[in-house]
Amino acid sequence: MIWIDTLVQGVLLGGLYALFAVGLSIVFGIMRLVNLAHGDLIVVAAYLILVLVSLTGLSPFVAALLAAPAMAGAGWLLQRHVLNRTLGTDILPPLLVTFGLSIALQNALLEGFSADSQRLPAGPLATASLDLGAVTVGVLPLLTFASAIAVILALNWLFYRTELGRAFRATSDDAVTASLMGIRPATIFATATAIAMLVVTVAALYLGMRSNFDPNIGPARLIYAFEAVIIGGLGSLWGTLAGGIIIGVAQTVGAAINPEWQILAGHVAFLVVLLFRPRGLFPRAVD
Amino acid sequence: MITRRHLMKTSAAGGLVAASGLAAPVIAQDARIRLGYVSPQSGPLAAFSEADSYILEGFRASEAGSNFEVIVKDSQSNPNRAAEVAGELIIDDEVDMILVASTPETTNPVATTCEAEEIPCISTVAPWQPWFIGQQGNPGDPASWEPFFYAHHFFWGLEDVIDVFTAMWGQLDTNRAVGALFPNDGDGNAWGNPEVGFPPVLEAQGYTLTDPGRYQNLTDDFSAQINAFRQANVEIVTGVPIPPDFTTFWTQAKQQGFAPKAASIGKAILFPQAVDQLGEAGHNLSSEVWWSPSHPFSSSLTGQSAGELAAGYEAATGRQWTQPIGFVHALFEMAADSFARTSDAGDPDAVAEAIRAAQLESIVGRIAFDGAGLPPFAAQNVAKTPLVGGQWRRREGGGYDLVIVENGSQPAIPTGGTMQPLG
Numbered sequence: 001m002i003w004i005d006t007l008v009q010g011v012l013l014g015g016l017y018a019l020f021a022v023g024l025s026i027v028f029g030i031m032r033l034v035n036l037a038h039g040d041l042i043v044v045a046a047y048l049i050l051v052l053v054s055l056t057g058l059s060p061f062v063a064a065l066l067a068a069p070a071m072a073g074a075g076w077l078l079q080r081h082v083l084n085r086t087l088g089t090d091i092l093p094p095l096l097v098t099f100g101l102s103i104a105l106q107n108a109l110l111e112g113f114s115a116d117s118q119r120l121p122a123g124p125l126a127t128a129s130l131d132l133g134a135v136t137v138g139v140l141p142l143l144t145f146a147s148a149i150a151v152i153l154a155l156n157w158l159f160y161r162t163e164l165g166r167a168f169r170a171t172s173d174d175a176v177t178a179s180l181m182g183i184r185p186a187t188i189f190a191t192a193t194a195i196a197m198l199v200v201t202v203a204a205l206y207l208g209m210r211s212n213f214d215p216n217i218g219p220a221r222l223i224y225a226f227e228a229v230i231i232g233g234l235g236s237l238w239g240t241l242a243g244g245i246i247i248g249v250a251q252t253v254g255a256a257i258n259p260e261w262q263i264l265a266g267h268v269a270f271l272v273v274l275l276f277r278p279r280g281l282f283p284r285a286v287d
Numbered sequence: 288m289i290t291r292r293h294l295m296k297t298s299a300a301g302g303l304v305a306a307s308g309l310a311a312p313v314i315a316q317d318a319r320i321r322l323g324y325v326s327p328q329s330g331p332l333a334a335f336s337e338a339d340s341y342i343l344e345g346f347r348a349s350e351a352g353s354n355f356e357v358i359v360k361d362s363q364s365n366p367n368r369a370a371e372v373a374g375e376l377i378i379d380d381e382v383d384m385i386l387v388a389s390t391p392e393t394t395n396p397v398a399t400t401c402e403a404e405e406i407p408c409i410s411t412v413a414p415w416q417p418w419f420i421g422q423q424g425n426p427g428d429p430a431s432w433e434p435f436f437y438a439h440h441f442f443w444g445l446e447d448v449i450d451v452f453t454a455m456w457g458q459l460d461t462n463r464a465v466g467a468l469f470p471n472d473g474d475g476n477a478w479g480n481p482e483v484g485f486p487p488v489l490e491a492q493g494y495t496l497t498d499p500g501r502y503q504n505l506t507d508d509f510s511a512q513i514n515a516f517r518q519a520n521v522e523i524v525t526g527v528p529i530p531p532d533f534t535t536f537w538t539q540a541k542q543q544g545f546a547p548k549a550a551s552i553g554k555a556i557l558f559p560q561a562v563d564q565l566g567e568a569g570h571n572l573s574s575e576v577w578w579s580p581s582h583p584f585s586s587s588l589t590g591q592s593a594g595e596l597a598a599g600y601e602a603a604t605g606r607q608w609t610q611p612i613g614f615v616h617a618l619f620e621m622a623a624d625s626f627a628r629t630s631d632a633g634d635p636d637a638v639a640e641a642i643r644a645a646q647l648e649s650i651v652g653r654i655a656f657d658g659a660g661l662p663p664f665a666a667q668n669v670a671k672t673p674l675v676g677g678q679w680r681r682r683e684g685g686g687y688d689l690v691i692v693e694n695g696s697q698p699a700i701p702t703g704g705t706m707q708p709l710g
Contacts, residue, residue, distance in 0.1 A: 002514050005543075009510040016507065115333035115364075117530050119564035127541035127568055138542030210538065211507075212531040212564055216331055220505045248508070255511035259502035260471065262511070 002256065005135045010252035012137065014245030015145030016210065019203040020221055021228035021240045022151055023196035029235040029284075030172045030192045031087060033094050037102040038225060039218030041197065044105055045071050045204035046213050050118055060120040064205040068198050075197030080190040087189070102219065109215035120208035144206040148244070151199055152237045158195070159237075168192060172235070227270040233280025242281055246273070319356045320632045322622055323376035323385040325397050326615070330364025334558050335389035335412065338612040341600050342619065349588045351623040358382060362393045370396035377404045383632050384408065384625070386618045389611060391417040391473060398422060398438040407638040408438045409621050411614045415444045415661070415669045416483065417473055434667040437639050441621070441654045442614070444661075445477060447674040447696075448575050449488045452551045454695045455573055455676045456494075456523050458706035461548050463494045466516035468509075468526025468536060471501035474554060478527050485525070497521055504529050509536040513545045527553040530561045541568055548708040549573060551676070559607045562679045562687045569679055569687055571709050576677040576691055578613035578651050582700055586650040587620050593650055607686070614672075617649040643667065673697040678707065 024038045035041075045067060052063035082101075086093040128139040159165035167188050170178040175185040207213060207221070224247055231246055232239025247266040254265025273281065324343075326336040343359065346352040358380050360372035369387075373396065376382045384407045387397040394410040399422050401408035410418065418440045423432045456463075469479035478484045479498060489496045497519040499512050513536075516524065524547045528536065533555035540546070551573040556562050562569040580597035591599070596616060597608035621642070626632055629641040647654045652673045658666025676693035690703040 002518070005510060005514060009508055013508045110329060115329065115331055116560050117564065119534065121566065123566070126538055126566060129542040129544060131544075136542070136544050138539065140538075140542070211535040212561070214331065214531075217505070217531065224507075252508055252510055255502070255506075255508065256514070259500040259506075259511055262506055262508070263503040 006252045006256045007249060008135050008137060009141075010249030011245050012141035012145050012248070013252065014241070014248030015141070015148040016203075016206060016244070017224045017228050017247055018148040018241040018244030019144065019151065019199070019206060020225040021232075021244055022148070022155070022237060023199040023203065024222075024225045025229045025232070025235075025237060025240045026155070026192055026196045026199070028229060030168055031189050032091075033083060033087065034091075034098070035083075036095060036098040036222065037105060037218075038098075038200070039220070039222035040102045040105040040109075041071075041075075041200050041218075042204045042207060042221060043109065043213055043215065043218040045197075045201045046120065046208040047109060047113060047118070049201070049204060049208060050120055053120060060122060060205060060209060064201055067204075068201040071197040071201045072194040075200075076190045076194040079193035080186065083193070084186050084189055106215050106218065113215060115214055115216075117212035117214040118208070119212050120205070122209040126209060140206070140209060144210070147202055147206065148241060151202055152241055155195070155199075155237055164191070224266065227266070230280055231270055231273045233277075233283035235284035236280070236282040239280060239282035239284075243273075318354075320354055320384075320626055321380060321382040322355050322357045322619075323360065323373070323380060323382035324357055324618075325360045325362055325369055325372055325376070325385065325387045325393065326389055327364040327369075327393050328359075328361040330362075332362075332364040332390055332392065334560070334609070335611050336615075337606065337609060338600055338604075338615060341603050342612065342615045345589060345596075345599070345616070346619040349623075351588055351627070352619070354626070355622070357619075362397075364392065366392045366396045369393050370400050373397040373400040374404075377401070377406050382406065383635075384622055384638060386410070386622055388412045388615055388618055391421050394418055394440070395421050398435070398440070402435050402438045405437055405635050407625075407635050407642060409618060409625075409642060410438065410440045411442050411618055412611055413440070413442060414448070414477075415440055415442055415665060415671070416477055418442070419665045419669060421473070429664070432664050434664065437635065439639075439642050439656065439668050439670075441617070441651075441670040441672055443575075443577060443671055443674040444669075445483065446488075446660075447671070448478075448553060449485055450696060451575050451674055451676040451693055452525055452573075453488070453492055453494070455551055455693045455706050456549055458693065459549055459708055461522040462520060463523075464519055464521045465489060465494050465496050465523045465525060466512070466519065466521035466547070467496060467498040468512060468524065468528050468533075468552075469498060469501055470504050470526075470528055470532065472504060474527045475501055478553070494523075495519070502532075504532060506532055507535065509539050510543065512536065513540050513543050516547070517545055522548045524550040525552065528555045530555045530564075534565060537565060537568055546709065549706070550709060551575075556679065558609050559679075559687050559689070563685075567681065570681040571678050571707050573676060573678045573692070573706070574689075576610065576675045576689060577672065578610045579677070579689060579691060580608060581691060581703065582613070582650075582652070582673075584613075584648070584650050584652050586616060587647060588616075588623055591650070596650060613651045617651040617654065620647060620649045621645060621654060645670070673700060675700050675702075676706075678704070680704075 048067045049063045171188045228243035231243030250269035251266040255262035328336045362369035387410045389412045391413045394413045469475035499515040580594040582593040585592045625641045654670045677689045677691045679687040692706045
C-alpha cells in the first residue's frame with residue numbers, strides 16, 4: 001500500500017515539476033536560450049496573481065487568467081528588447097543577462113513585497129482530498145497534474161497543427177533558412193517567450209497554492225525544471241513531463257527509504273539518465 | 288603583546304601629546320556612547336527585524352537613550368555579511384559595544400568578530416546551544432569549549448523547548464507517540480541530536496519517537512514522513528521546519544487524511560503571518576512562546592509594560608505584534624544598564640565586566656549571568672529567559688491570536704487558556 005502511495009505521490013509531484021519545466025523547455029528548444037531567471041519569473045507571476053487576488057478578492061484561478069496575458073506581454077517585450085540582443089553564436093551573453101535578471105527580479109520583489117512568505121489562498125480546495133481506495137490523493141496535486149497534461153496537449157497542438165507552430169519548428173531547426181522563407185526570427189522568438197510566460201503563470205498558480213513563496217525561492221525551483229527538460233530530451237514536451245515524473249518518483253521513493261535521500265535521489269536519477277541517454281529519453285529529431 | 292586595545296590606548300595618548308598631528312584613532316571624544324546594532328533587516332530572515340525601527344525610535348526618545356548614538360547595520364540574512372558589518376562597526380565607526388539579534392546566522396559571526404576584536408557584545412534571539420557551541424573551534428568536543436570574555440547572550444535553550452512541548456502534550460490524552468520533522472540544518476540536527484536533543488528526554492518521559500530522518504530544506508513532498516507517522520500511529524507531531532516546508536507538510540497531511548492530536552512546531556509558526564497562510568488549518572497549532580504582551584514584565588528604560596510595548600507597535604505600524612519585539616527592546620535595556628554601571632565607557636574590559644554583573648528586570652524577564660539552569664561551561668556568557676507554550680487560535684473572520692496554554696516552569700506568566708487538541 002505504502003509503495004502504491006509513494007508512486008502516486010511521486011507521479012503527482014512530477015506534474016508540478018513538469019509545469020515548472022515546460023516554459024523552460026519551449027524557450028530552450030526554440031532559441032537555445034538558457035533562461036536562468038525562469039524560476040524567478042514563476043515567482044513574479046505568483047506575486048502578480050497574489051496582488052490581483054488581494055485587490056479584487058477573486059479566486060486565484062480567475063486571477064491567474066487575468067495575470068496570464070500580462071505575463072505574456074511582459075515576456076514578449078523582454079524577449080524582443082532584451083534577450084534577442086544577447087542571442088548569437090556565443091552562449092555566454094544570454095546566461096549572464098538572465099543571471100543578472102534573476103538577481104534584479106529577486107531584489108525588486110524584496111523591495112516591493114518584503115521578505116514575508118506569501119501563499120495564494122485556495123480555500124477548502126487546499127486540503128480537499130479524494131479517497132481512491134488504495135490511496136488518498138489531494139485534489140490540488142491532482143489538478144496540478146491534469147493541468148500539466150492539458151498544457152502539453154495544447155502546446156503540442158500549437159506546435160504541430162498550426163502555421164505558427166510550423167514557424168516555431170522551422171526557426172528552431174534553422175533560423176537563417178526560415179528567415180529566407182519570410183519568417184522573422186526576432187518576432188517568432190518573442191512570441192515563443194510570450195507563450196512560455198503563459199505556462200509560467202500556470203506553474204505560479206499551483207506553486208503558490210501548494211506552499212509558501214517568497215522573493216528568494218525561485219532559483220531553488222529552477223534546478224528541477226532544468227533536470228526535467230534534460231531528462232526528457234530537447235524539444236519534446238511529453239519528454240519533459242516524463243522527466244518531471246522521473247524526478248518526482250525518484251524523490252518520493254528515495255524519501256520512503258530515508259528522507260535524507262529525497263533530494264539526492266532526484267539528482268541521481270538525472271545523472272543516471274544522462275549516463276545512459278546523454279541526449280535525454282525522447283530527443284526530437286537531430287540537433 | 289600588542290593587542291588592538293593597547294595600540295589604541297597608546298596611540299591615543301601619543302595623539303594628545305602630538306596635538307593630533309597624526310591620524311590617531313579618536314576615542315569617545317563625543318560624550319555620547321556609540322552602539323552598533325546588527326540584525327537581518329532584509330532577506331529571508333527579515334521578519335525578525337520588522338520591529339527594529341519602532342524599538343530604535345523608542346530607545347532614542349527615552350531618557351537613557353539620549354546618551355547613545357546607535358549605528359544600525361543590516362546583515363542581509365547572510366552570515367558573511369554579518370561578520371563584515373561587525374568589522375565595519377568596530378573599525379570605521381569605533382563603537383563601544385555591539386548589539387546583535389536574530390538567529391545563529393546573525394549572532395554567531397558578529398559575536399565571534401567582537402570576541403576577536405575585544406569589543407563588548409550582547410546578543411539574543413537564538414537558542415543558547417547553537418550560539419555558544421556553534422562558536423567553538425570544535426563543537427564536537429565539549430572538553431575543548433572555552434568561555435568568552437566579551438560576547439554575551441540572553442535567551443532560552445533547547446532543554447526549555449523540550450520541557451514546554453512535553454508539558455503541553457501532557458495536558459492532552461494521547462498515546463504518547465511522537466513524530467518528528469527535523470530538517471538537515473543547524474536547528475534540525477540540534478533538536479534531533481541523540482544526546483542533547485529531543486530523543487533522550489522523550490524516551491525518559493515515556494514517549495515513543497518516530498524520526499524518519501533529516502530531510503533537506505525546501506522539500507516538495509512529505510508523503511514519506513506522513514506514511515511513517517501513520518504507520519507508527521503518531522498522535523503528536525513536532526519539529527523545527529522552515530515555513531514553506533511546514534506548509535507543504537501540513538497541507539499534504541490534511542490531503543492524505545493524517546490528523547494528529549497535537550502539532551508543536553518551532554520556527555515555522557513563529558510569526559502570525561506564517562500561520563495565517565495555512566488558512567483554517569492553522570487553528571490550535573502550538574509553539575514555544577518567548578515573549579508576549581501578557582508577560583508580566585516591564586521595561587527598565589521606559590517603564591512600559593509588555594502589553595503597552597506591543598500595543599504601541601501595533602498602533603504605529605498596523606501590524607500584529609511578534610515575539611522578537613520584546614527581545615530587541617531588552618537588548619537596548621541591557622546596553623543602557625551596562626553603561627550606567629560603568630565609569631569608563633571606552634574601556635571594553637570594564638564594560639564586559641559590567642554586562643556580566645547585570646541583574647536587570649527587563650521587559651523579557653530577569654537577565655542575570657548567574658548560571659541558573661545552565662551547564663558550568665556556559666554560565667559566564669549566557670543568561671536564560673523564561674519560556675512558556677502557546678497555541679494559535681483562529682479569530683472570527685480570519686487572523687490568529689497566540690494564547691499561552693502552558694506555564695509550568697514559569698507560573699508568573701499567566702495562561703490564557705488550556706491546551707486543546709487539534710480538530
